[in-house]
Amino acid sequence: MINTKVLINAFFAMAAFTTVFAEGTWTLEDCLKQAKKSSLKLESAKLREQSADISVKQAKTGNYPTVSANIQNTLYDHPYVYNEDHYRLNLGISGSYTLWDGGATSLNVESKTLTKEATALATQQTERSVQESVLNAYMSLLAASENLRTADASVELAQAEFEHYTKLYEAGSITKKDLTQSQSNVLQKQTSQLTAQLSVSTAKTTLRQLLELDDNVEFQISAPETNIENPDSLEALPTYEQLKADAQNAHPGLKSDSVSIRAAQKNTQVAGKGSSITVTLGANSSTGLQAWQSKAYKDQLKYGWQNSITLGINIPIIDGGATASKVLQAQVSETESQVSLKEDLKTLENNLEKLYLNAMSADMQWKAAILQVQAESEALVVAEEQRNAGALTYTDFLTQKNNLEKAQITLTNAKYTSLLSRKLLELYQGKLD
Numbered sequence: 016m017i018n019t020k021v022l023i024n025a026f027f028a029m030a031a032f033t034t035v036f037a038e039g040t041w042t043l044e045d046c047l048k049q050a051k052k053s054s055l056k057l058e059s060a061k062l063r064e065q066s067a068d069i070s071v072k073q074a075k076t077g078n079y080p081t082v083s084a085n086i087q088n089t090l091y092d093h094p095y096v097y098n099e100d101h102y103r104l105n106l107g108i109s110g111s112y113t114l115w116d117g118g119a120t121s122l123n124v125e126s127k128t129l130t131k132e133a134t135a136l137a138t139q140q141t142e143r144s145v146q147e148s149v150l151n152a153y154m155s156l157l158a159a160s161e162n163l164r165t166a167d168a169s170v171e172l173a174q175a176e177f178e179h180y181t182k183l184y185e186a187g188s189i190t191k192k193d194l195t196q197s198q199s200n201v202l203q204k205q206t207s208q209l210t211a212q213l214s215v216s217t218a219k220t221t222l223r224q225l226l227e228l229d230d231n232v233e234f235q236i237s238a239p240e241t242n243i244e245n246p247d248s249l250e251a252l253p254t255y256e257q258l259k260a261d262a263q264n265a266h267p268g269l270k271s272d273s274v275s276i277r278a279a280q281k282n283t284q285v286a287g288k289g290s291s292i293t294v295t296l297g298a299n300s301s302t303g304l305q306a307w308q309s310k311a312y313k314d315q316l317k318y319g320w321q322n323s324i325t326l327g328i329n330i331p332i333i334d335g336g337a338t339a340s341k342v343l344q345a346q347v348s349e350t351e352s353q354v355s356l357k358e359d360l361k362t363l364e365n366n367l368e369k370l371y372l373n374a375m376s377a378d379m380q381w382k383a384a385i386l387q388v389q390a391e392s393e394a395l396v397v398a399e400e401q402r403n404a405g406a407l408t409y410t411d412f413l414t415q416k417n418n419l420e421k422a423q424i425t426l427t428n429a430k431y432t433s434l435l436s437r438k439l440l441e442l443y444q445g446k447l448d
Contacts, residue, residue: 040237043438046149046226047447053227054145060138067131074127077120080112106316107301117291126281133274139267139448146447149225150438156218157238158431159211165423166204166211173197173204193409200413240434245385246378249437255371258440262367265445269363272356279349286345289338290331297325363443370439377433384426391419 041049051057087105113120180197183189223232243249253261263269300322304315331338398415401407441447 040235041226042237043150043153043240046153046222046236047146049226049228050145050149051142054142054225055227056141056145057138060134060141064131064134064138067127067134071124071127071131074120074124077113077116077123080110082108082110084108102306103303104306105301105303107299109297109299109301111295111297113293113295115292115294117288117293119285119288119291122281122285122288126278126285129274129278129281133271133278136267136271136274140271143267143442145225146442147439149222150435150442152218152222152225153236154431154435154438156215156222156236157240157434158427159214159218160236161241161427161431162424163208163211163215165420165427166208169420170201170204170208173201177201189409196409196413240431243430243434246381246433249433252371252374252378252437252440253444255367258371258444259364259367261444262363263360265443265448266359266363268359269356272352272359276349276352276356279345279352283342283345283349286338286341289334289341292331293327293329295327295329297327299323299325367443370436370443374433374436374440377429377436380429381426381433384422384429387422388419388426391415391422395419 085105085107087103089103089105090101091103092101177194177197177200180189180194184191184194219234222236223230223234228234252258300320302316302320304312304319306312395415395418398407398412402409402412438447
């Protein structure tokens with residue numbers, strides 16, 4: 016018989032397997048940095064930041080004077096008038112400056128500045144979202160890779176056992192049924208191996224796409240996390256109250272919502288300035304000439320030159336309800352921003368509760384899975400002794416071997432579920448920024 020201790024040691028060796036560092040390997044930190052650098056979602060968010068910055072610059076131009084020059088060439092004709100010029104040239108430069116608009120321009124600048132700040136915070140929240148996706152993909156790949164190693168070892172052991180049973184059958188020590196069952200076991204393990212390979216391929220593709228790597232890029236992940244054997248070796252979880260406080264203080268989305276509310280309040284004030292008196296100072300300098308028949312172009316430009324300055328006062332009286340409508344729309348946007356903040360706060364609280372409970376549960380499941388593997392290992396040793404003594408059928412012996420393998424897979428999944436939950440908690444606390 017195959018020595019059962021070899022099987023048990025193989026399973027435990029896989030639980031403590033360390034990925035070989037090689038060229039093109041990626042740590043979790045490498046993956047997070049690459050995602051920040053190349054994520055299309057982040058790129059779009061940064062473009063929105065640039066757009067917000069342009070809006071601030073445009074808003075500030077409302078405080079600047081405007082200056083424009085004009086050149087007007089005119090061809091004209093009076094059919095019944097003779098001996099007249101048919102060309103006129105007008106030259107001029109004019110400028111204007113808003114002396115008073117009720118503070119609408121300065122309020123608009125403040126609003127756009129706040130919007131820019133909110134957009135920058137929204138970019139940080141997008142970055143958090145990308146990091147969360149990378150964490151999930153990374154841990155899924157680790158778990159899938161470790162399960163594949165378990166499947167590979169199972170196939171190797173099943174094949175060795177079948178070869179051993181073939182010799183025993185040829186020697187007449189076992190029945191044809193036992194040999195057939197051993198061969199069937201090899202095929203079943205190979206099927207599980209293919210499933211595990213598919214899981215690895217799928218997880219690797221997901222991670223590669225998140226990192227925006229080409230599909231022809233071969234990469235490995237170097238994971239010191241695989242060396243962790245027990246949740247007791249990890250840092251203790253914080254209290255839920257501490258976690259909640261840290262997460263709320265570090266959450267970019269909540270900060271963005273708060274700033275957006277302030278921006279919306281400014282927009283409401285801007286909308287109300289539509290009924291404000293506007294005072295504008297204007298200046299103009301112009302000259303011109305008539306050609307064709309006239310020759311005194313210089314004198315025409317000289318004596319046609321005139322300067323003017325104007326002070327314009329615009330007093331809105333009736334605007335058909337346009338200002339009131341803008342104010343109402345701005346107030347609706349302000350309320351929507353407040354609702355968004357409350358909804359995001361609730362969502363954060365719900366996510367934290369789930370993550371915290373998942374982390375605690377995963378730690379307990381991890382410990383339980385360790386004990387289960389130990390129990391199944393001991394049971395397999397007993398099963399082999401019974402099998403050698405002829406007190407246990409080969410079918411029952413295979414069942415016990417499969418129980419050990421299932422326990423090892425459960426241990427792997429519990430381990431990486433725990434590690435993922437802890438990393439997500441760190442992300443929400445802002446420790447991965």
